Amino acid sequence: MKKLLTLGTALLSTLALVACNNGGNGGTKITIWATAAEEAVVKAVVDDYNAKQTDNSKKFDYEFVPVAEGDAGTTLAKDPTVDGAPALFLCADDHISNLQSLNIVSEVVGTRKDKIVSELTEVSVMGATLNDKLYGFPVTSDNGYFLWYNKGIEGIEDKIDSLEDLLAFAKEQGKSVLMDVPNGFYANSFIMSPQANGLDSLYWTKDADGKVSYTSTWDNDTGAKVSEYIGGLLTPYYADGTLQIGSNDVITANMTEDGSLIAAVSGTWMESQLLINLGDELGAAKLPSYHIDDTAYQMASFSGSKIYCLNKTRPVAEQKVAADLAELLISKEAQLKRFEIRKSIPCNKEALEEDSYKNNVSIGAAALAEQNEFGCVQAKTAEGRYWDIGKAIGQAYIEQDSQLVDADGNQITWKQFLETQMNILRLAQ
Amino acid sequence: MKSLKTGRILSNVAIYAILIIMSCFWLLPIVWIILQSFGTGGIGVRTKLIPDSFTLDNYIWLFSNFTGVTNPIAENHSYEGMFFGWFMNTLIVAILSCLISTLFVLGTAYALSRFRFKARAIFMRVNLIIGMFPGFLSMIIMYWVMKEIFHLQGNYMSLVIIYSAGAGGGYYIAKGFFDTISKNIDEAAMIDGASKSQIFWQIILPLAKPIIVYTVLTSFMGPWGDYITSSYIIGFQNASNWTVAIGLYKFVSDNDTSMSYYTQFAAGAVIVALPITILFFALQKYYVSGVTGGAVKG
Numbered sequence: 001m002k003k004l005l006t007l008g009t010a011l012l013s014t015l016a017l018v019a020c021n022n023g024g025n026g027g028t029k030i031t032i033w034a035t036a037a038e039e040a041v042v043k044a045v046v047d048d049y050n051a052k053q054t055d056n057s058k059k060f061d062y063e064f065v066p067v068a069e070g071d072a073g074t075t076l077a078k079d080p081t082v083d084g085a086p087a088l089f090l091c092a093d094d095h096i097s098n099l100q101s102l103n104i105v106s107e108v109v110g111t112r113k114d115k116i117v118s119e120l121t122e123v124s125v126m127g128a129t130l131n132d133k134l135y136g137f138p139v140t141s142d143n144g145y146f147l148w149y150n151k152g153i154e155g156i157e158d159k160i161d162s163l164e165d166l167l168a169f170a171k172e173q174g175k176s177v178l179m180d181v182p183n184g185f186y187a188n189s190f191i192m193s194p195q196a197n198g199l200d201s202l203y204w205t206k207d208a209d210g211k212v213s214y215t216s217t218w219d220n221d222t223g224a225k226v227s228e229y230i231g232g233l234l235t236p237y238y239a240d241g242t243l244q245i246g247s248n249d250v251i252t253a254n255m256t257e258d259g260s261l262i263a264a265v266s267g268t269w270m271e272s273q274l275l276i277n278l279g280d281e282l283g284a285a286k287l288p289s290y291h292i293d294d295t296a297y298q299m300a301s302f303s304g305s306k307i308y309c310l311n312k313t314r315p316v317a318e319q320k321v322a323a324d325l326a327e328l329l330i331s332k333e334a335q336l337k338r339f340e341i342r343k344s345i346p347c348n349k350e351a352l353e354e355d356s357y358k359n360n361v362s363i364g365a366a367a368l369a370e371q372n373e374f375g376c377v378q379a380k381t382a383e384g385r386y387w388d389i390g391k392a393i394g395q396a397y398i399e400q401d402s403q404l405v406d407a408d409g410n411q412i413t414w415k416q417f418l419e420t421q422m423n424i425l426r427l428a429q
Numbered sequence: 430m431k432s433l434k435t436g437r438i439l440s441n442v443a444i445y446a447i448l449i450i451m452s453c454f455w456l457l458p459i460v461w462i463i464l465q466s467f468g469t470g471g472i473g474v475r476t477k478l479i480p481d482s483f484t485l486d487n488y489i490w491l492f493s494n495f496t497g498v499t500n501p502i503a504e505n506h507s508y509e510g511m512f513f514g515w516f517m518n519t520l521i522v523a524i525l526s527c528l529i530s531t532l533f534v535l536g537t538a539y540a541l542s543r544f545r546f547k548a549r550a551i552f553m554r555v556n557l558i559i560g561m562f563p564g565f566l567s568m569i570i571m572y573w574v575m576k577e578i579f580h581l582q583g584n585y586m587s588l589v590i591i592y593s594a595g596a597g598g599g600y601y602i603a604k605g606f607f608d609t610i611s612k613n614i615d616e617a618a619m620i621d622g623a624s625k626s627q628i629f630w631q632i633i634l635p636l637a638k639p640i641i642v643y644t645v646l647t648s649f650m651g652p653w654g655d656y657i658t659s660s661y662i663i664g665f666q667n668a669s670n671w672t673v674a675i676g677l678y679k680f681v682s683d684n685d686t687s688m689s690y691y692t693q694f695a696a697g698a699v700i701v702a703l704p705i706t707i708l709f710f711a712l713q714k715y716y717v718s719g720v721t722g723g724a725v726k727g
Contacts, residue, residue, distance in 0.1 A: 066668060082666070083664075
């Protein structure tokens with residue numbers, strides 16, 4: 001009986017391998033999880049591809065399940081074999097590290113990797129890379145922030161290049177500017193300026209045991225000097241209401257409905273909303289610079305990518321089909337199609353040069369592309385432990401006097417404050 | 430005398446002022462949700478209490494699978510026409526759980542009120558201790574039980590099992606009510622040859638209408654509004670199996686949709702509140718006497 005079982009298993013395995021090796025997609029149907037808006041893109045790209053195939057076994061067969069990008073990563077981290085688990089799923093780059101440490105995403109290797117590295121933008125590839133290994137197929141780098149402003153305010157366009165000018169202008173008008181400074185996502189913007197500590201002044205790595213360690217220069221003299229300046233600049237503006245903090249809801253309410261906000265630091269996700277309310281008066285630009293001793297410091301930003309990943313727990317045959325499909329979905333043509341359908345900014349270098357993109361790019365996307373030059377990969381800079389530290393530093397920028405105190409309530413300097421924060425970041429296990 | 434009167438007026442003013450302020454906190458969210466549900470635009474979070482103009486579009490859109498009305502603003506139509514399905518899922522779960530739970534609760538309460546058996550006291554104590562742990566502590570193990578043993582993960586029917594399986598533990602108020610029904614009635618029925626079962630179904634239950642209504646209401650409301658368990662067991666990937674709680678949460682939580690579904694969320698919230706409100710109004714009389722009746726003798 002045992003022999004029979006062994007024989008049967010061997011036979012089945014051989015059959016499975018044969019099925020894998022026939023070169024086509026062999027009738028393997030895969031499940032894709034991606035945000036609902038992506039469905040139209042997948043359909044258009046796959047339909048187009050399938051129409052060109054004469055051999056039915058080369059056609060892709062898939063089931064699309066709409067799952068928000070944030071939910072895909074967390075749901076699979078919870079249980080990658082969940083009922084209806086996908087072979088291919090779209091998630092944000094900040095999920096990659098967790099999914100990789102849980103052994104849920106497959107590594108992309110060989111010619112597939114070479115092709116991605118050569119064809120896609122560096123910032124998007126970096127987002128999918130951990131310890132020099134590539135864990136997915138980058139789709140877009142659209143998660144960054146820049147400056148939205150209300151062109152209807154006379155004279156504002158002369159002020160958006162300088163943070164000091166913009167804030168002074170807003171105060172003069174009795175209006176306000178929004179940047180959610182006490183939020184790690186935005187708080188890095190000052191120290192990471194290329195003229196200050198730089199885009200690589202904070203990053204983390206993970207060793208084989210999954211232990212995260214941070215490298216940072218934020219607490220050096222430059223970091224302290226910049227922070228002291230920013231704290232001194234922002235604290236009074238926050239106190240008198242010229243600098244607002246808050247999220248999308250506040251921007252929606254105050255920029256479009258009562259008009260008290262003349263500019264806000266946010267991302268492309270606000271575009272359709274702001275356009276409906278502000279129309280032609282909506283402006284977008286890269287972030288302003290701040291100035292210390294006549295030197296301009298360009299504010300930096302985070303950059304995030306969306307990535308197609310392979311679920312390692314699915315059968316190899318499914319993963320192979322998923323990888324083929326993912327390659328198709330990040331090709332130049334697919335990225336242009338995605339731009340056409342979803343206004344999603346391509347990360348394929350050739351697609352970015354195409355006229356069909358350049359001539360139709362929205363103002364938000366154009367500003368983001370401009371800002372991306374000063375963007376650092378969020379997934380490399382920050383993981384779980386960073387956010388509380390970023391929040392604390394951001395809080396100190398807007399409430400310098402009450403935040404720069406030690407455990408006993410004594411005033412401390414910015415350098416001491418940053419050292420404490422960075423030590424927490426570096427030493428935590 | 431005069432100062433006494435002034436004092437009373439002053440204290441009344443203070444009390445009413447406090448009550449009015451508290452009622453604002455209590456009523457404003459409800460008024461706001463109802464007003465927003467008729468609001469136009471459907472984009473983003475609303476900051477005005479009273480919308481600029483009123484419309485029924487949000488309600489019509491929720492049932493777009495019947496009305497054919499699509500959202501002109503949202504680019505993302507992923508939730509279009511799904512609300513009715515979620516509503517029906519929730520209704521099925523709530524009704525089934527309610528029926529099973531009510532039977533369990535009344536059965537347990539009857540047994541503990543009328544029978545004296547060896548482990549009765551221990552059972553009641555253990556049940557009291559178990560009842561102190563919040564139900565959601567069992568979520569993770571329930572997820573695996575539903576997935577690996579029943580293969581029901583992702584299916585809303587699994588919620589019926591979860592909600593009703595432990596319902597018997599909440600027997601306290603019903604038992605208190607049964608304790609107030611004189612045992613002489615049981616004895617008289619027994620002399621006439623009635624079995625324990627007959628006494629329960631034909632004698633005690635007709636006398637216990639208020640507590641039945643109370644049990645039905647509470648066991649309906651739990652599943653109706655539950656989010657934590659349902660989202661964990663069903664998961665975000667099975668949109669057609671969602672309950673209204675998950676669906677409405679997703680209306681306002683998805684990054685790419687939260688801008689577009691706000692007034693629709695408000696309309697959905699109003700519709701969700703309707704059945705339970707109607708049920709309450711219809712059964713209010715019994716509900717109050719159920720609670721107070723059960724509380725006479727704990």
